[in-house]
Amino acid sequence: MSVSAQTxxxxxxxxxxxxxxxxxxxGLASGLFSxxxxxxxxxxxxxxxxxxxxxxxxxxxxxxxxxxxEAEELFSRGTQHLGLVVTAVVAGMAIGVFFTVAYAxxxxxxxxxxxxxxxxxxxxxxxxxxxxxxxPALRYPANPPGVGDGGTVTERxxxxxxxxxxxxxxxxxxxxxxxRLGRSGRGLPVRQSAAAAAVVATLxxxxxxxxxxxxxxxxxxxxxDFRVLSLGAHLVLWGVLGALFAAPLPRRxxxxx
Amino acid sequence: MSxxxxxxxxxxxxxxxxxxxxxxxxxxxxxAAAIVALLALYAVFVDNGNLVSATGSYLHEFxxxxxHLFGAPCH
Numbered sequence: 001m002s003v004s005a006q007t008x009x010x011x012x013x014x015x016x017x018x019x020x021x022x023x024x025x026x027g028l029a030s031g032l033f034s035x036x037x038x039x040x041x042x043x044x045x046x047x048x049x050x051x052x053x054x055x056x057x058x059x060x061x062x063x064x065x066x067x068x069x070e071a072e073e074l075f076s077r078g079t080q081h082l083g084l085v086v087t088a089v090v091a092g093m094a095i096g097v098f099f100t101v102a103y104a105x106x107x108x109x110x111x112x113x114x115x116x117x118x119x120x121x122x123x124x125x126x127x128x129x130x131x132x133x134x135x136p137a138l139r140y141p142a143n144p145p146g147v148g149d150g151g152t153v154t155e156r157x158x159x160x161x162x163x164x165x166x167x168x169x170x171x172x173x174x175x176x177x178x179x180r181l182g183r184s185g186r187g188l189p190v191r192q193s194a195a196a197a198a199v200v201a202t203l204x205x206x207x208x209x210x211x212x213x214x215x216x217x218x219x220x221x222x223x224x225d226f227r228v229l230s231l232g233a234h235l236v237l238w239g240v241l242g243a244l245f246a247a248p249l250p251r252r253x254x255x256x257x
Numbered sequence: 258m259s260x261x262x263x264x265x266x267x268x269x270x271x272x273x274x275x276x277x278x279x280x281x282x283x284x285x286x287x288x289a290a291a292i293v294a295l296l297a298l299y300a301v302f303v304d305n306g307n308l309v310s311a312t313g314s315y316l317h318e319f320x321x322x323x324x325h326l327f328g329a330p331c332h
Contacts, residue, residue: 012283016290034326042322074318087301087323094294101291133328142328145321150332157303157330230326 016100022244023096024089030237031088038229039081042145045218045226046077049146052217092237095132099124099241106175118246125242130199131171133234136163139206142230144222149214159209166209170202302329 075083103124110120140160148156174195181191216223299308302324306314317324317331324331 012280012287016287020290031323034322038326039322042325074315075321080319080322083319084322084326087320088327090297090301091323091327094297097287097290097294101287104287137328140328140330142325143331145325145331148331153305153330153332160328160330161303230328233326234328 012104015104016097018245018249019096019100019103020093021096022241022247023092023094023099025092025244026096026237026239026241027089027092028085029240030092030233031085033236034088034229034233035081035085038226038233039084041222041226041229043077045144045146045222048218048222052146088233088237092241095128095237096241096245099128099245102128103245118243121246122242125238125245127171127175128241129234129238131167132164133231133238135167135170135199135202135206136160137227137231137234138203139163139209140212141227143214143216144218144226146218147214147216152213156212156214159212162209163206166202166205170199170205173202174198302327305332 103120106124107120110116140156140163177198178191178195181194300316301320304314304316306317308316321331323329
């Protein structure tokens with residue numbers, strides 16, 4: 001079993017600590033990005049929703065209890081702004097754990113200290129971005145507050161989770177195809193075309209899932225801006241995670257990070 | 258977070274002594290962390306009052322903006 005020790009270039013637990021720290025900081029960066037750029041948009045979307053439900057309530061009296069009013073009862077908008085950053089940090093740390101698992105599995109045979117840590121880390125981050133952010137977002141793009149029927153939330157959650165699972169399976173497939181073709185001596189054009197085909201097949205599988213059943217009654221410009229910022233938040237999360245995971249640490253262990 | 262990072266200091270010298278058992282222990286710890294991470298993701302992106310709900314979906318409403326922004330379904 002001493003062979004297995006040699007083929008493990010990195011002790012796993014420091015790698016996990018690195019994943020947690022990089023993930024938490026990436027979540028913080030993404031949360032602050034969103035707090036500055038996306039929150040004004042979300043506040044506007046919620047004001048529009050309140051206006052909409054107010055006119056609706058004037059129409060049919062007795063059905064005035066809107067989602068926004070409900071949210072207002074539990075937490076203020078200020079608390080929900082804080083909640084955004086906390087959510088991003090928690091999600092970032094959790095994603096950092098799975099980033100570590102993926103990194104350790106994919107690069108378990110990599111020789112240590114060959115100076116390719118940055119490429120590996122950004123490669124895993126790019127795969128994560130594609131699998132968990134870009135591909136699912138093409139099928140079920142993010143919607144601002146005011147979109148989303150409480151009656152369909154369980155169904156939409158099932159669809160969204162299915163999209164995430166399909167995204168991850170698709171990336172595993174693309175990676176395996178790329179790896180195995182390489183082992184059988186194929187060149188990069190063949191390997192990369194096959195991996196791209198696997199990604200396209202994943203996208204096709206995503207579009208076999210049923211549509212989001214909800215109407216989207218928000219102005220098109222607001223929707224576009226929100227979705228661009230949503231992708232921006234994903235990009236910041238994966239980009240910072242990949243970069244910090246690869247970042248060299250000062251040798252002093254206690255106190256830092 | 259700290260319970261995981263505390264254990265890392267002793268890992269290298271232990272790895273030299275018992276590589277196989279240490280590797281198994283490390284993977285078990287990573288698996289435990291992955292379970293906690295899944296629970297955390299469930300709490301912030303999916304839960305609608307099953308985990309903490311005295312009178313409402315506290316987790317849902319606290320993480321409301323994050324759910325919308327990261328594309329998780331929200332009501």
